[in-house]
Amino acid sequence: MKNRVDIWTLLIVTAVTALIWFWAAAETRGDRSISVRLQFVVADPDDWLVTPPQRTVRIEVQGSRLALDQADRVLRQPVPIEFVPVVGAKTIDILNALRDHDELEATGVRIRSAEPSVVEIDSDxxxxxxxxxxxxxxxxxxxxxxxxxxxxxxxxxxxxxxxxxxxxxxxxxxxxxxxxxxxxxxxxxxxxxxxxxxxxxxxxxxxxxxxxxxxxxxxxxxxIRETRLDQVRVQLAGPPEDYREFRVDVLDPILRDVTIRGEGDLIRRIESEEVTVVAILHLSNREKEQRIDAKPISYFLALIREPDGASRGVQVEGQIGDSLRPPPIRLDIQRIDRENDG
Missing domain, CATH: 2.170.120.30 (RNA Polymerase Alpha Subunit; Chain A, domain 2)
Structure with a gap:
């Protein structure tokens, strides 16, 4: 009987000792570094843009182990920092903002420092x-x-x-x-x-x-589709009667690396070489009189052969290489001496 009483006494003493040890361990004060994600919020978020909307800081807190564990759980979620916005920059004091956080305050920890201690945000x-x-x-x-x-x-x-x-x-x-x-x-x-x-x-x-x-x-x-042509011939256009007065030599008769855009079926026929594309260079009588030495092409023309053998032209878009503007075509324009020709 005495042995049984001693066993129960030993168990009770052990249990009380363990409880005291766990309580003492939980109440042992210490420091802990915790990473906190701050979320800056305003009362009417639909009317304001806040930059940055979030910021991560690191804080040093002090308290019992139990309080530190509770603070750790609270700070796993973004911490809302509400402020009154103004157009422009504003400085937020992190320590003051976190000390006003009700859930964190309820844990009983003391915030010793924050890095950075202040954050600048911009509102518009x-x-x-x-x-x-x-x-x-x-x-x-x-x-x-x-x-x-x-x-x-x-x-x-x-x-x-x-x-x-x-x-x-x-x-x-x-x-x-x-x-x-x-x-x-x-x-x-x-x-x-x-x-x-x-x-x-x-x-x-x-x-x-x-x-x-x-x-x-x-x-x-x-x-609308596009295709790339290795070369396109330059063709002159202008009043026919001008050719009795002027001789025009195109010094750059071939354009290289030309991308043509047009209706899908037309592009297919160009790729199969059923349709030929030429670059039209239109010269006015005045330009010939002035003997200009260069001019960009006027437009690109797809020459479609009809069943009766005639050709009709369909204007298409074209781009030479990577340039958005067509390069000038060099020209040599000479007036024809009619007396010598006669």
């Missing part, structure tokens, strides 16, 4: 302006106009960007070629397209468009 008021939507369907010819639904959207943008961007705000509904290739010519199509800023307006400058998607309704007539 959001303004809203109406904008017409421009439909962009690269490589496609349509029957009539493209209908945009709705035709006008609202662009929300920082006030300082609006002050720098004078004039109308333009946006576009751009359809990539891959998507257009899946549509059949000759049919009416209605597709949903995302709207994006246009004409150089930055897409990542805090701009939002509402609604962000519009519908485009159109009938596709044909697709």
């Amino acid at each position: 008021r959001i303004v809203r302006v109406p904008a017409r939507v421009r439909a962009t369907l690269p490589g496609v010819q349509t029957v009539g106009e493209v209908e945009v639904r709705p035709a006008e959207v609202t662009v929300a943008m920082p006030s300082r960007l609006r002050e720098r961007w004078l004039g109308a705000i333009n946006v576009e509904a751009f359809v990539d070629r891959g998507r257009l290739d899946q549509l059949d010519p000759g049919r009416h199509h209605v597709i949903d397209v995302a709207v994006r800023p246009a004409d150089g307006l930055p897409s990542n400058g805090g701009i939002q468009i509402e609604p962000g998607t519009v519908q485009l309704a159109f009938t596709m007539r044909s697709r």
Whole structure:
């Protein structure tokens, strides 16, 4: 009986000792470094752009092990730092902001330091302006106009960007070629397209468009394609009677590396060499009188042979190399001496 009492006494003493040890360990004070992600918020976030919206800082806290563990759990989530915005820069004192955090204060830890101790943020008021939507369907010819639904959207943008961007705000509904290739010519199509800023307006400058998607309704007539030609011959054009007075020699008779754009079937016939492309250089009588020594080509022409053997020309777009402007063609223009020729 005595042995049984001694065993129970030993168990009770051991349990009490363990509880005291765990309590003492939990209450042992220490320091801990914790990484904190701050989230800067304002009362009306739809009307303000805050940069940066978040910032990571490292804080040193002191407290019991239990309090430090609780603080660690609280700070695993972003900590909202609410402030009153003004247009321009503002400095946030991190220590004061965190000391006002109710959940962190409830843990009982003491914040000793923060690195950095202050953070500078920038705020700008959001303004809203109406904008017409421009439909962009690269490589496609349509029957009539493209209908945009709705035709006008609202662009929300920082006030300082609006002050720098004078004039109308333009946006576009751009359809990539891959998507257009899946549509059949000759049919009416209605597709949903995302709207994006246009004409150089930055897409990542805090701009939002509402609604962000519009519908485009159109009938596709044909697709525009392009092909690259190693060489294209230059052909002169002008009043026929001028050739009795002037001799014109084209010193650059061949253009190299020419990209031609046109209706899909026409491009296919150019690639199969059924149709020839020439570069037309039009010279006026006045230019011949002045004996100009160079001039860019006027346009590119696809010469289509008809069943009766005649040819008709269809104007096509062309680009020489990577240049957006055609280079000048060198010329040698001489007046014909009629007396000597006679």
